[in-house]
Amino acid sequence: MVRLTVHLIAKSSNYSKTCRSESLQQYLKKLTHLNFSNKSIEEIDDLSRCRNLTVLYLYDNQISQICNLGFASNLTHLYMQNNNISCIENLSSLHKLSKLFLGGNSITVVEGLDELKSLKELHVEGQKLPRGEKLVFDLRSISSLSETLCILNISKNNIDELWDLAPLRKLTHLYATDNQLQDIQELETVFSQWSQLRLLDLNRNPVCHKPKYRDRLITALKCTETLSRQFLINWKASKDAKKKLDDGKDVKERIANPLTTDFRVGPQHPFAHERSSSLSKPSEYGKPGVTFRVHGDSRGKRYEQSKCLLSC
Known part of the structure; x- marks a missing residue:
C-alpha cells in the first residue's frame, strides 16, 4: 500500500533540492503547495507538520477515504478527482477551502459540506454510480452553501x-x-x-x-434582458450568414451547370467563417464582462453571448 507520509514528501525531488540548506521540519512548515497526483496513493497519513498547506493535488490516485486533513486549516484548494472515494467526510476543519474537486469518484450523496463556509467551487461530475442510481444532495449541505457557492459541476450523474x-x-x-x-x-x-x-x-x-x-x-x-437582446442579435446575424452561404452555393451550382447559368449574376457571395472555442477545463471559467459562447440547437448553430450563456 502506498501511503502519503512526511517521509514520502522527504523523498520528493523538491525537498531533495533544498535538503542541504534546511531541515525537513523547516521545509514542511514552509510548504504551501503539495502535488502527489498519479502516484498510486491509497491512503493519507499524518501530515500535521504541513500546517501552512494551501493547495493539495491528490487526483488520479487510489484513495478510498478522505482523512487526516483536520490540520489543514489554511487549505484553499483540494484536488481529489479520479480516486475511489465513496463518501464526502472529514472536511469540517477546512474553513478556508474555496475549491473542491471530487469528480470521477464513487460518491452517491453530496454531503459533509456543512462547515465549508468559504466554498465557492464544487466539482462532483462523472461519479461511478451503481446501475440505475443518481447523485443526490443532502439538504443541510446545500443550505450551508447557499451564500457562498458560485460554480457547480454535476455533469454525468444521471440527475433528473x-x-x-x-x-x-x-x-x-x-x-x-x-x-x-x-x-x-x-x-x-x-x-x-x-x-x-x-x-x-x-x-x-x-x-x-x-x-x-x-x-x-x-x-x-x-439575466433575461441582456441574454434575450443579445440572443436575438446573434440569431439574426447567424440567419444572414446562412443566407449568404446558401446564395454562394447557388452561384456555384449555376456555374457548374451552363444550361441554368444566369450570366447576370454579380460577384459571388463570400462564405461565412465561424470561430469556435469551448470551456473544457475548470480553470477556464469566465468572468463578468468576458464574451462567452452559446452552443446552439441540434443543427449545430452557435451564438456568441456577451454576459450570459445558455448552452443546452
Missing part, C-alpha cells in the same frame, strides 16, 4: 431534477450536461431563483428536445 439545488442563490455557473433533466417547468422554477446565473450548460439532456425550451429557459433566467 434540480429542486434540491434551488437554495444556491449565489450560483453563477452550472454545468449539468449528460443527465436526465426533462421537466422544463421544474427548471423554469429553479432557474428563476438564481438571479446571478451567468453560465448554464444543459447539453445532452432530454429537455433539450422540448419545443421552444431555450426561449422558456431564457425567460426564466434573471
Whole structure:
C-alpha cells in the first residue's frame, strides 16, 4: 500500500533540492503547495507538520477515504478527482477551502459540506454510480452553501431534477450536461431563483428536445434582458450568414451547370467563417464582462453571448 507520509514528501525531488540548506521540519512548515497526483496513493497519513498547506493535488490516485486533513486549516484548494472515494467526510476543519474537486469518484450523496463556509467551487461530475442510481444532495449541505457557492459541476450523474439545488442563490455557473433533466417547468422554477446565473450548460439532456425550451429557459433566467437582446442579435446575424452561404452555393451550382447559368449574376457571395472555442477545463471559467459562447440547437448553430450563456 502506498501511503502519503512526511517521509514520502522527504523523498520528493523538491525537498531533495533544498535538503542541504534546511531541515525537513523547516521545509514542511514552509510548504504551501503539495502535488502527489498519479502516484498510486491509497491512503493519507499524518501530515500535521504541513500546517501552512494551501493547495493539495491528490487526483488520479487510489484513495478510498478522505482523512487526516483536520490540520489543514489554511487549505484553499483540494484536488481529489479520479480516486475511489465513496463518501464526502472529514472536511469540517477546512474553513478556508474555496475549491473542491471530487469528480470521477464513487460518491452517491453530496454531503459533509456543512462547515465549508468559504466554498465557492464544487466539482462532483462523472461519479461511478451503481446501475440505475443518481447523485443526490443532502439538504443541510446545500443550505450551508447557499451564500457562498458560485460554480457547480454535476455533469454525468444521471440527475433528473434540480429542486434540491434551488437554495444556491449565489450560483453563477452550472454545468449539468449528460443527465436526465426533462421537466422544463421544474427548471423554469429553479432557474428563476438564481438571479446571478451567468453560465448554464444543459447539453445532452432530454429537455433539450422540448419545443421552444431555450426561449422558456431564457425567460426564466434573471439575466433575461441582456441574454434575450443579445440572443436575438446573434440569431439574426447567424440567419444572414446562412443566407449568404446558401446564395454562394447557388452561384456555384449555376456555374457548374451552363444550361441554368444566369450570366447576370454579380460577384459571388463570400462564405461565412465561424470561430469556435469551448470551456473544457475548470480553470477556464469566465468572468463578468468576458464574451462567452452559446452552443446552439441540434443543427449545430452557435451564438456568441456577451454576459450570459445558455448552452443546452
